[in-house]
Amino acid sequence: MNNPLIMVGSVTYAIKGRDLLRRMGYRANMERTPASLNRVGCGYSITVDDLDAVKAAKILGENGIKVYGISDGDTL
Incomplete structure (x- = not known):
């Protein structure tokens, strides 16, 4: 399984x-x-090995970093 x-x-x-x-x-x-998967932006994503992607996205959003989506790592 790949990371989201x-x-x-x-x-x-x-x-x-x-x-x-x-x-x-x-x-x-x-x-x-x-x-x-690149529908918006420059085509870069963040992966996190030891944190739920939804929790990571929440942390990013709370710190002013807009998240455009989360991709299931298995759909690549």
Whole structure:
């Protein structure tokens, strides 16, 4: 099973979101969003190894990072 992708609107927000989650102690990474899933933004997403994607998206939103969607990692 792959980690879900938390899709954001720009590479800048992907970097800020990844860094925010890392500062909170989570193993977060960013990667290109597959073209089949990229409906908005620049095509970057955040993955989190040890945190529920919905909880991570909530943390991001509370810190000013707009989340455009969460993709089930198995649909890639």
